[in-house]
Every structure is written in C-alpha cells, then in structure tokens.
Amino acid sequence: MKKNKLYIGAALALLAIASCKPSLDEYTPSAGSVNFSKYVAIGNSLTAGYADGGLYLEGQKVAYPNLIAEQLKQVGGGEFKSPFFSEDQANGSGYITLTALVNGQPITAQVTDKLAYRSASPKLLTKYTDPINNLGVPGMRMDLSMVAGMGSPAGNMYFERLLPDADAKKTYFTYSTTQNHTFFSFALGNNDALGWATNGGVVNINPTTNQPDPTTVLTETAQFTAILNGYVQALTQGDRKGVLATIPDVTATPYFTTVTxxxxxxxxxxxxxxxxxxxxxxxxxxxxxxxxxxxxxxxxxxxxxxxxxxxxxxxxxxxxxxxxLDESEVTTVQTRINEYNAAIKAAANSKGLALADVHEFLNNVKDGVRINGLAVSAKYITGNAFSLDGIHLTPIGNALMANIFISAINSKYGSKIPQVDVAKYRGVKLPDTVTK
Incomplete structure (x- = not known):
C-alpha cells in the first residue's frame, strides 16, 4: 500500500510539473466577422499578375490575389478563378527575360513563342469569357474605368479579352461591381499617376486627333475621389466587406532609381x-x-x-x-499620389474597411530590409521584389504584397488568415550562365 502511495504521489507531482510548463497558443485559422466565400479582386496590372513587361501564365499564377485566395480557403474562402492563358499560349502577351549579365549590366531578350494573340492588327488576345474572380486588367485606371468602349477592339486588349463581343461597351466599373461578391480587394488607381510619371511627366498628344493620350494624363484628384467613392459605395452594398490598397510612390521602384x-x-x-x-x-x-x-x-x-x-x-x-522625371515633376506626382491616398484612407474609414498600406510598405523597403531573413529592396534584379520591367512584382514581391493585404484584413476584421510563406517564391529568374 505504501509503495502504491509513492507511485500515486510521483504521478501527481509529474502532472503538476507538466501543467506548469509554458505553452504556445495554437494558431487556429478563422474568418472573424467576414464571409470570404466569394472573393473578387479589382485592380490593374499588379492585380492581374503582369510582370517582366508582359502578362503571361507563370505571372498570372502567382498574382497576389491568387495567393490571398489560397490562404482564404482555410477560413471559408471558395474557388478563385483567374483568366489563365492556356499552356500552349503560356507566354501570353510576351515578356522580357534576362539572358546574361555582362560587366554587371543586364542583357534581356523578348519572349516571342507560345503567344496568345488572335489578331496582330489591332493586337487582340485570345478570349477568356468564363466567370472569374481575379478581375485585374493591365493598364486600367480609375478614370478609364468609367469610359465605355474600353472593352472593344479599339480599347484595352486585356479588358477586351474578358468580355463577350456583345458587352464591348460595358465599362470596367460596371463589370467589376456586379460580380455578386461577398468580399473584395480594391487596388485601382496606380496607373492614374504611373502613366504620366513613366512618360517623364509628359502628356502625349495624338497627332491625328490632337487629343491627349489618356494613358499619359495625371488624373485630377477630384475626379479620382469621386470615382473611388462610387466604387466603395457600390462594392459595400448589403454591408459587404473588403480591403482597399494605397498607391505606391512611383519613385520607390527600380524604374526610377536604377539609371543614375x-x-x-x-x-x-x-x-x-x-x-x-x-x-x-x-x-x-x-x-x-x-x-x-x-x-x-x-x-x-x-x-x-x-x-x-x-x-x-x-x-x-x-x-x-x-x-x-525631373525634380519638379517628382514633387508633382508625389503630391498627387498623397492626395489619392488621403482619399483612399478616407473612403476606407467611411465604410469601416481594411486598409492595405502598400505606399508605406514599399517606401520602407526602398533602401533595403530583411523580411523573415530575406533581403528585399528596390534594387534592380537583385532586390528580389521587382521584376525586369522595374515596376511590377516578382513572385516574392507578390507574396509580400499578399501578406500586406492579409495583415490588414486580420487587423480590421478579427480574422486569423495564415500568412503566405514568402520563402516558397523566387525573385528575378537569373540566367544559367553569367558573363563577367
């Protein structure tokens, strides 16, 4: 009996010790207060997965909304469809690839096989008119989203690809706000400043019509704000939730910082x-x-x-x-972007929406940071975040972008959406051999 008491006493002591051990809370994914069953992503080239100067299948697959949607599956997210190019047309619009580094200088080449054009003049891509969730359209702007005919052969070929011929006059605003979604991400407006900036602050004039090229105009803040507020009003009908993204500082990209x-x-x-x-x-x-x-x-x-x-x-x-982009033009575009972002933040606050502050994040990484041990900066080719066109993202960049959105959603709605594992993705694809 005495021996049994000793055994029982020892067992109780071990149990007491075990119960005092520190424990880590398990991370259990949850949706919080949001219905993620039908997530749609509204935006431009960054949303579509455009990279290396073109839209192609590999880039589409790692577009940040696709990465977000994969994580949302753990908290009730449904199927997320994208207008992927087929394998036999995987190179889409064509893109540039890095073939060599000679004395530290990149040598690039244009990929011209397995393209997805159905017409050369005007350039038109193979149609994809099935229902989709990733609504990103390269080249789309806030102002142009209200223009009828952008989905026609004379308009934006990436938008034209998504519309049946009978809907060619439909505006992107109407198209993107009538998808019967339960949750949305909104990252439109970057091109309203970027088109002007990448053209050196010059507005191109059509010599035939003597009219400005709308893709090179710097959108007025009042117009930007009015359209933005219209979007937010339409997208939040029925108390639907979403996340808005701020617009990055264009001068934080390699397109403007590489050539000195x-x-x-x-x-x-x-x-x-x-x-x-x-x-x-x-x-x-x-x-x-x-x-x-x-x-x-x-x-x-x-x-x-x-x-x-x-x-x-x-x-x-x-x-x-x-x-x-001279000093005066830099001031002009940065001021305008700050005005756009003030409008975006106000719109998010007015409807209680999450805010993904892409502007702040990219400014922080401009000079270089380490994220989960990974070096990220705005350096061309070696900075990991930006693709060969100096504007759009690498797969690593898309994974980082997805996590900005996920963090914002979790913070605002009490969700527990797991972060994307950035280590699974690559930066710029280097050539097999490097010439020195």
Missing amino acids: KAALLGAVNAASKGNFQDIFIKTKTGVRKSTDKDYFILTLSSAGVFGQNGTGLYEGIPLDDKWV
Missing part, C-alpha cells in the same frame, strides 16, 4: 574616353544641368539616346523631357 547620373556619365566617358561631368536635360521651364533629385527612367539606358550625337552632353542638345 553617375552611371550614365561613367558609361559614355568610358566609351568616348571623354571627361563629361554634367547631363543637360530639357524641362518644362527650360534647359538645365541634371541633379541627383532628377530621376532618369529605366528604358533610357537601352534606348541608345543618351550620348548619341552628343545628346545630353551639351546644353544645346539636351536630353528630352520624356526621358527624365
């Missing part, structure tokens, strides 16, 4: 054995020397313009305005 004054002068001096110290640029107020506050666009380095017949090297032959 020092690099341009270094290359031209090495080639000409010269000693040029300045670059002359044409601005809206006249010709002047460039400074470190001016941003040369990414495509300048491959365009063969700078230094050609002295272009940019002499005051009398300045570099054209379209090749540089």
